[in-house]
Amino acid sequence: MKLNIALLAGDGIGPEVIDQAVKVSNAIAKKYNHEISWTPALTGAAAIDAVGEPYPDETHAVCEAADAVLFGAIGHPRFDNDPSAKVRPEQGLLKMRQKLGLFANVRPTFTFPSLIDKSPLKRERIEGTDLIILRELTGGVYFGERGRKDNGNTAFDTMTYTRAEIQRLAKKGFEMAMARSKKLCCVDKANVLESSRLWRETVQAMEKDYPEVTVSYEFVDAVAMRLVQWPKGYDVIITENLFGDILTDEASVISGSMGLMPSASVGTKTRLYEPIHGSYPQAAGKDIANPLATVLSAAMMFEDFDLKEEAQAIRDVVNKSLAEGVVSEDLAEGGKAYKTSEIGDWLAKNI
Amino acid sequence: MKLNIALLAGDGIGPEVIDQAVKVSNAIAKKYNHEISWTPALTGAAAIDAVGEPYPDETHAVCEAADAVLFGAIGHPRFDNDPSAKVRPEQGLLKMRQKLGLFANVRPTFTFPSLIDKSPLKRERIEGTDLIILRELTGGVYFGERGRKDNGNTAFDTMTYTRAEIQRLAKKGFEMAMARSKKLCCVDKANVLESSRLWRETVQAMEKDYPEVTVSYEFVDAVAMRLVQWPKGYDVIITENLFGDILTDEASVISGSMGLMPSASVGTKTRLYEPIHGSYPQAAGKDIANPLATVLSAAMMFEDFDLKEEAQAIRDVVNKSLAEGVVSEDLAEGGKAYKTSEIGDWLAKNI
Ligand SMILES: CC(C)[C@H](C(=O)O)[C@@H](O)C(=O)O
Numbered sequence: 001m002k003l004n005i006a007l008l009a010g011d012g013i014g015p016e017v018i019d020q021a022v023k024v025s026n027a028i029a030k031k032y033n034h035e036i037s038w039t040p041a042l043t044g045a046a047a048i049d050a051v052g053e054p055y056p057d058e059t060h061a062v063c064e065a066a067d068a069v070l071f072g073a074i075g076h077p078r079f080d081n082d083p084s085a086k087v088r089p090e091q092g093l094l095k096m097r098q099k100l101g102l103f104a105n106v107r108p109t110f111t112f113p114s115l116i117d118k119s120p121l122k123r124e125r126i127e128g129t130d131l132i133i134l135r136e137l138t139g140g141v142y143f144g145e146r147g148r149k150d151n152g153n154t155a156f157d158t159m160t161y162t163r164a165e166i167q168r169l170a171k172k173g174f175e176m177a178m179a180r181s182k183k184l185c186c187v188d189k190a191n192v193l194e195s196s197r198l199w200r201e202t203v204q205a206m207e208k209d210y211p212e213v214t215v216s217y218e219f220v221d222a223v224a225m226r227l228v229q230w231p232k233g234y235d236v237i238i239t240e241n242l243f244g245d246i247l248t249d250e251a252s253v254i255s256g257s258m259g260l261m262p263s264a265s266v267g268t269k270t271r272l273y274e275p276i277h278g279s280y281p282q283a284a285g286k287d288i289a290n291p292l293a294t295v296l297s298a299a300m301m302f303e304d305f306d307l308k309e310e311a312q313a314i315r316d317v318v319n320k321s322l323a324e325g326v327v328s329e330d331l332a333e334g335g336k337a338y339k340t341s342e343i344g345d346w347l348a349k350n351i
Numbered sequence: 352m353k354l355n356i357a358l359l360a361g362d363g364i365g366p367e368v369i370d371q372a373v374k375v376s377n378a379i380a381k382k383y384n385h386e387i388s389w390t391p392a393l394t395g396a397a398a399i400d401a402v403g404e405p406y407p408d409e410t411h412a413v414c415e416a417a418d419a420v421l422f423g424a425i426g427h428p429r430f431d432n433d434p435s436a437k438v439r440p441e442q443g444l445l446k447m448r449q450k451l452g453l454f455a456n457v458r459p460t461f462t463f464p465s466l467i468d469k470s471p472l473k474r475e476r477i478e479g480t481d482l483i484i485l486r487e488l489t490g491g492v493y494f495g496e497r498g499r500k501d502n503g504n505t506a507f508d509t510m511t512y513t514r515a516e517i518q519r520l521a522k523k524g525f526e527m528a529m530a531r532s533k534k535l536c537c538v539d540k541a542n543v544l545e546s547s548r549l550w551r552e553t554v555q556a557m558e559k560d561y562p563e564v565t566v567s568y569e570f571v572d573a574v575a576m577r578l579v580q581w582p583k584g585y586d587v588i589i590t591e592n593l594f595g596d597i598l599t600d601e602a603s604v605i606s607g608s609m610g611l612m613p614s615a616s617v618g619t620k621t622r623l624y625e626p627i628h629g630s631y632p633q634a635a636g637k638d639i640a641n642p643l644a645t646v647l648s649a650a651m652m653f654e655d656f657d658l659k660e661e662a663q664a665i666r667d668v669v670n671k672s673l674a675e676g677v678v679s680e681d682l683a684e685g686g687k688a689y690k691t692s693e694i695g696d697w698l699a700k701n702i
């Protein structure tokens with residue numbers, strides 16, 4: 001297969017972890033006779049510095065022309081504590097999601113046999129966890145009208161959803177549930193929010209089209225609790241953008257390291273793959289970041305090109321590295337900590 | 352002391368757990384020579400059924416006239432899956448918060464020596480946790496304009512804050528931090544939301560008035576993760592209404608049972624004390640609910656009347672009941688499960 005992949009390394013540890021995913025993907029391509037051409041493009045603080053814009057038009061053109069996008073991370077602390085900054089790296093991320101129509105973010109949460117005891121949660125609570133959070137990614141309070149009033153003394157953000165946006169996301173959720181255990185949980189705050197009531201009403205109306213799927217409706221506060229109490233109680237979760245942002249990060253704790261969790265975003269124009277961790281600026285440039293979430297994101301990419309064997313080969317080599325202790329600082333626990341680049345080399349060699 | 356307490360039992364298990372808090376409070380009053388007069392009033396689904404309104408004017412009058420309010424829980428499943436219901440129990444709760452000016456909800460999270468191994472989190476992660484989440488309670492998306500457009504096909508909610516609302520809440524946070532470890536964490540989503548940027552800007556401007564307090568600013572998604580990873584990293588957390596709703600429920604998992612966590616709400620007109628759990632309708636009327644969160648809420652009430660010895664006596668007897676296994680179903684783990692009313696009797700007798 002010939003694959004044309006846009007490569008958006010972004011900020012902080014982004015470039016370092018992306019490098020390892022490229023090494024591993026190239027090793028896969030070599031072994032299975034594919035041809036990958038990588039087209040790098042600027043995003044985030046890096047793009048602001050270079051061209052004054054966190055998601056430049058040229059970058060968008062590269063993404064649109066590609067078969068898929070592999071993305072690192074975006075964000076720089078220089079902007080975080082400056083509430084008055086006019087241009088922010090995150091705007092690039094949001095603009096990218098919107099312009100590429102990336103309406104669904106698929107975030108699996110699972111455990112690794114060799115890492116299960118690193119989780120802050122007890123083994124018996126998490127062993128066998130296998131859930132997917134499907135987060136709506138181009139609506140809600142991330143994209144509604146926002147601003148200031150009263151000389152800047154009042155601020156507002158608008159959380160807004162249309163029935164069509166909810167249907168599009170929920171349809172994917174029902175389909176995923178059909179392909180898995182036929183269990184779907186819709187997370188909202190319908191006891192308070194009108195947008196949540198539209199979510200609930202819309203999903204309820206779709207139930208008849210998927211008679212085999214058992215649907216539950218739960219409030220976001222309760223789910224924030226149950227997700228750590230008993231993650232095995234969930235299979236496919238669908239939820240709106242902000243709730244999804246919070247719950248997916250929370251769920252990442254289950255596995256014991258946020259450095260491990262991949263994600264895929266499904267779009268109307270292309271697909272995008274990224275680790276769920278952030279740009280981790282404190283570690284940038286030190287060659288110490290954990291590249292596995294990005295490598296596993298590449299595995300999701302191969303899977304979606306229907307290259308299942310290739311995807312499995314990546315997951316296998318990742319498990320092997322974990323079992324053999326070829327791990328970065330965050331997982332080393334007193335043992336030897338491998339560098340980011342060493343892990344990439346090791347994985348590529350062992351493909 | 353003469354205390355006039357409004358008693359709002361509410362729905363589900365509300366009346367049962369409130370009964371036990373009353374028993375314990377009366378035992379305290381007897382022992383320490385106080386006089387408590389309880390004035391019951393209707394709220395929630397119970398009030399809807401009786402007078403068509405979840406927070407009737409008469410109830411508000413009772414609360415306004417009282418020195419404090421002891422509150423059970425509100426909510427009934429009959430309304431949850433009916434997105435079109437015109438009157439909902441939760442509206443009563445929100446109206447009560449607003450009309451009583453209950454702008455700050457104080458939710459402590461701590462562990463009980465005898466229960467620490469019931470937590471889904473590992474002992475070494477949580478032992479010694481002692482944090483307080485101060486949740487803004489009368490602003491944000493709970494109270495902004497909401498509605499439908501396009502023939503009901505678009506729904507919106509408005510998250511809005513004024514500088515004054517943030518200052519009022521943050522002031523309490525800074526004061527609490529001063530009285531504790533001088534560490535304050537402001538949780539927001541300032542990389543996306545304008546209202547969060549106003550939060551951050553307002554709290555930043557207040558820092559100079561509390562030079563001894565170390566303030567950190569963290570994003571809500573990261574905190575949702577860190578709260579389970581390392582709760583001991585937090586002391587006083589301040590946050591807006593919706594984030595507080597999610598994070599306080601999540602934090603309640605640390606202690607091993609949501610049935611244990613009390614809360615206080617501070618108002619411009621009165622103070623209100625309530626367990627953080629909900630109305631748990633499946634258990635209603637069965638005399639099986641855990642009354643300790645409500646009993647401990649009564650302890651917070653005595654504390655705020657500056658009756659510190661009385662408050663401590665309640666906490667001591669609660670710890671004693673836990674140590675001696677006088678516990679409800681949720682904590683019994685194969686051992687004997689005491690009934691809600693039996694636990695109240697035991698606590699009152701052992702005061
Ligand atoms: C960086 C931030 C804007 C982003 C989000 O909130 O969506 C991130 O937290 C994520 O989850 O991808």
Ligand SMILES: CC(C)[C@H](C(=O)O)[C@@H](O)C(=O)O
Nearest residue numbers: 191192221425426441444596
């Ligand atoms: C019942 C609901 C409206 C309420 C809230 O969201 O505030 C509850 O979850 C709480 O935390 O007190």
